[in-house]
Each structure stands twice: as C-alpha cells, then as structure tokens.
Amino acid sequence: MKKLILALAASALFSCSVKEKNADANMLENLSYTVDTVLIETGEELLFLQSDLSHSILSNDQARLYNFTPKDELEEIDLDRLSLLRKITTVREGPRGTGLPYALQFDVDGRWVLFGYNEVRIFSPDLDSMQRYPITEEDLIRIKPGMLAPFNPKVVDQGVLYAIYETYEQVPQGLAIVSLEDRIAKKIPLEIADRIVPFTYSLFVQGRLSNKSYEPISLMLVDNELIVSTAFTNEAIIIDLASDSVRVKTFHSSLTQDKRPLPDLTSAETINELQDLIREGDKGVKFGPFYFDRENSQFWRFSRELDREIGDSLIFKNVLTVFDEDLNQQGEMVVPVDPFSKKFFKDGKLWSYVNVDDELGFAVMDFKF
Incomplete structure (x- = not known):
C-alpha cells in the first residue's frame, strides 16, 4: 500500500492522489479507486475539531457541511469551493434556543433537527422558528414500561422519530416509532438484547x-x-x-x-x-x-x-x-481509511474526515468498478 503523502500548497489547499488496484480475486477484483485529500480554506479563522465533527451535518443538496460547536456556533463550510463561508451564532436558551444537542440532522423538508437528551428541537430552514418536543417516558404514550435510549442515533422524517427503546436497566429491546405531534410511540420488538448485553x-x-x-x-x-x-x-x-x-x-x-x-x-x-x-x-x-x-x-x-x-x-x-x-x-x-471517522457521500464519492495538523481535511475516495 503506497503511503498518502500530504503536501501543503501555498494556497492552503492541497490535493494528492493514490491509485490502487485490488489484486485478490476473492475480493473486489474489478474495483479501483483514487484517494484525493483536500484541505478546507479558513483564512484566519479556526474551526472546532476537538470532537472530530461528531456534531456536524451535511445539507440535503450535499453542497455544505455545518459543524456545531460548544460556543453555540454553526460553522458553515462550502464543500464545492472547499472553504469556510461563515460562522452562524445561535443561542442556547429561549424560543429559538438550541439547548445542548448531541446530534444534528436535516429532515426531508430542509428543517434542522437537533437531538437533545429527552427532547427533539426542530428549526425552520432559516433558523427563524423552533418547535420543541419532549420525549421522556412521561411524555410519550405507549412507551412504558421502558424509555428511549439517550445515546443512540435517531432518524427523523416528516415528524416521525425512530429510536431504540430499552428497559430501565438499560437493556435494549427494540425500535420505537414516535409521532412527535401526538406523542404516540409504536414498539417493534427486536432480538437485540443478546447481541448487546454481553458487551455492556x-x-x-x-x-x-x-x-x-x-x-x-x-x-x-x-x-x-x-x-x-x-x-x-x-x-x-x-x-x-x-x-x-x-x-x-x-x-x-x-x-x-x-x-x-x-x-x-x-x-x-x-x-x-x-x-x-x-x-x-x-x-x-x-x-x-x-x-x-x-x-x-x-x-x-x-x-x-x-x-x-x-x-x-x-x-x-x-x-x-x-x-x-x-x-x-x-x-x-x-x-487506508479510518473506519470510524465522520463520513458522507457527495456526488458519488465518499468523503472521510481527517485532521491535518489541526486543519480540517477530507480524504475523498472515488471508486470505479
């Protein structure tokens, strides 16, 4: 495996390429790929990378990445131009408060979905208005006995929340489908406890x-x-x-x-x-x-x-x-890719987060069959 050598250009944007072909006939014998590593131009600004983009979200059109910081800022990054566009200031409390989200998402209508502990906050695309939905066991109908697991990924689509529900002893039981408007939860039991408990x-x-x-x-x-x-x-x-x-x-x-x-x-x-x-x-x-x-x-x-x-x-x-x-x-x-770094697909290419001397970079992988 050739090493990916990173060279910083004068413009603060670099790109280098590694071309490899897999030769094992038992694997992906017809697959070849290139890896181009790109750096985001930020000027004099510093980006928040301490959480490895764990609080970041890709826009529905795949053109921009938003990174939420502990300073209650959204760093807006143009992925086409590979540059920081701006930092959007938000507030934590009040009618347009973000709270303390641990994950973000866009729904199909381009609304912002912020997942907090025991709550979901949905903002309009322009961040001008917000609706808060509490999701504790007391707030949801048909979730008892049990509660929504607080640290697992959740997916919202048109006002529907998908989450793992678990017992009070933190043993996962299955999938909960929650209508946020009427607070009704439907449970689909899954045999996942025996897959998780031995590794808890x-x-x-x-x-x-x-x-x-x-x-x-x-x-x-x-x-x-x-x-x-x-x-x-x-x-x-x-x-x-x-x-x-x-x-x-x-x-x-x-x-x-x-x-x-x-x-x-x-x-x-x-x-x-x-x-x-x-x-x-x-x-x-x-x-x-x-x-x-x-x-x-x-x-x-x-x-x-x-x-x-x-x-x-x-x-x-x-x-x-x-x-x-x-x-x-x-x-x-x-x-040669970190399997658990932040990843997303853009224009048919896989983008994988890399930290290059505390600068925001991505290894962009283009696969050809």
Missing part, C-alpha cells in the same frame, strides 16, 4: 452500580426500510416500515471475524480498570454503520480488526465491504 460494561463504586455503557446501535433509513446494526456482529436487521416485518441478513467476511469474541470481564471498580477492559475488548472486530450511496445505489460499511501489537500500540486492519441496493454483499477489501 459496568462501573461499580463502593459495590453499587454507577454507570453502564454499550456501543451505539446504528439506525439508517433508506426509503421505507430501516437498517439496524451493531458493532459486534456481521449482520443487518432490516425493518419494512410499511408492514413492520423484520428480517435479518447475515454476512461473511474473509478478512475479519464475523462476531466479536465475548470479553472475559465486563465489570470494574475504577475508571482505569474500566478503560483497560474496554481497550482489551476493542482488539476484537468492530463493525461500523452502513452508508448509502444513492447515486450508485450501493451500501458501504467499514470495519476493523486488530492486525498486530507493537509495544503499547495497536495496529488495526481497516476493511471496506460493499453491498448492492438489496444488501447483497458484493465484496470487501483492505483500505
């Missing part, structure tokens, strides 16, 4: 449970189907929203394991012990969320598995798997 880590302080955590369950809405996946198993749970039917598609990888090995221990009494347990568990395979390339009608998913250890450093093998529009696996290959 618990912190006990003086013998009492202090915290439980598991990796987020990924939700992806494509047309009238919702795809649910976890980081631990090589599969997809597909929900037909028209009929509420559920089917599971399992896949096989020749490059990684198909399931993460069960950890020997999942409970700790100190933060350091817990971090050590999680680090050991991370050596196993980890599957990322699905991405949909609408221009080419294909699904993409990145995963990783430990390749080797050098001292205290863990070296991972990063794998790309490609699926057709019906989630039939087409092939897989090792790629």
